[in-house]
Amino acid sequence: MKYIYFITLLVLASATFGSAQFDNISDGCKNKLTALLGDQNINACFPFTAITPLVSNTGSMPSQDALKKAADAICGLPKCSDSLVSQTQTDVKSACQADITAKNPIATLVDVVLTLYSPTRDSICFKNSTGGYCFIESQAATQQVLQSAPKGQDPTLTFAGAPKEAVCTPCNKAIVNTYLNFQKTNPNAFSDIKEITPQDIDNAKSALTGKCGPNFIDGQVGDSTESLDKFQSQSANQKSDAMYLIANRMSFVALVGTILATI
Ligand SMILES: *[C@@H]1O[C@H](CO)[C@@H](O)[C@H](O)[C@H]1NC(C)=O
Numbered sequence: 001m002k003y004i005y006f007i008t009l010l011v012l013a014s015a016t017f018g019s020a021q022f023d024n025i026s027d028g029c030k031n032k033l034t035a036l037l038g039d040q041n042i043n044a045c046f047p048f049t050a051i052t053p054l055v056s057n058t059g060s061m062p063s064q065d066a067l068k069k070a071a072d073a074i075c076g077l078p079k080c081s082d083s084l085v086s087q088t089q090t091d092v093k094s095a096c097q098a099d100i101t102a103k104n105p106i107a108t109l110v111d112v113v114l115t116l117y118s119p120t121r122d123s124i125c126f127k128n129s130t131g132g133y134c135f136i137e138s139q140a141a142t143q144q145v146l147q148s149a150p151k152g153q154d155p156t157l158t159f160a161g162a163p164k165e166a167v168c169t170p171c172n173k174a175i176v177n178t179y180l181n182f183q184k185t186n187p188n189a190f191s192d193i194k195e196i197t198p199q200d201i202d203n204a205k206s207a208l209t210g211k212c213g214p215n216f217i218d219g220q221v222g223d224s225t226e227s228l229d230k231f232q233s234q235s236a237n238q239k240s241d242a243m244y245l246i247a248n249r250m251s252f253v254a255l256v257g258t259i260l261a262t263i
């Protein structure tokens with residue numbers, strides 16, 4: 001089993017979509033998705049052509065360099081407006097309803113990407129103290145934690161034992177609070193995503209509070225470019241309780257952003 005970092009997955013889904021590999025999808029849905037790829041308004045804020053090369057070698061994770069190029073392209077354009085995104089999602093839901101119900105992977109991912117577009121786009125563009133992209137830093141840390149774990153260990157347990165330095169970072173704080181704030185203003189945002197239940201989100205909040213202290217999910221996105229040392233010394237006196245981490249296996253999904261899919 002291979003786990004893929006949440007945000008990377010959403011970038012990849014967009015890239016897959018951009019490459020127009022619409023296998024086994026209804027004609028109505030295929031036509032709608034094809035139209036989206038050529039839509040001028042969408043292309044003005046989301047660069048399909050720039051991120052499509054990411055999926056050229058299917059099966060393997062894109063390199064950090066490929067991810068950086070995709071992020072440069074995405075963050076170099078203005079963010080798509082909420083109204084454009086919600087109109088697009090309404091169109092996709094109506095054209096692709098049967099495919100989404102049948103769990104067609106690409107139709108489902110496009111729907112998820114549209115649902116989570118706003119916090120995901122923000123999260124893709126956060127930079128760290130050395131000017132690198134946060135999601136690439138977080139993905140690398142996540143992979144390292146997973147790789148150093150015993151084979152077959154439940155990822156939740158793995159993260160329960162993960163070093164604070166890898167989890168409680170300014171980048172993860174920025175990403176986590178961006179998603180949680182989005183969920184607060186859009187309480188139904190995650191209801192389409194069957195892999196993430198409200199219970200999972202609560203578990204994840206407890207888990208992160210346990211590991212990183214209560215201020216970690218205080219709703220402040222904070223400064224992702226702050227140095228880790230400064231950030232962690234400020235939160236050093238916060239109570240931490242690893243027991244909270246023993247939660248549902250999906251609990252880190254929305255948060256440390258680890259495991260949305262097995263590929
Ligand atoms: C195509 O989709 C149908 C149901 O939607 C499924 O039963 C079938 O296995 C799929 N075929 C391929 C090649 O994925």
Ligand SMILES: *[C@@H]1O[C@H](CO)[C@@H](O)[C@H](O)[C@H]1NC(C)=O
Nearest residue numbers: 128129130132133134136137
């Ligand atoms: C910042 O992120 C990049 C990846 O985007 C990473 O290579 C670098 O090590 C990170 N810097 C710090 C201080 O973690």
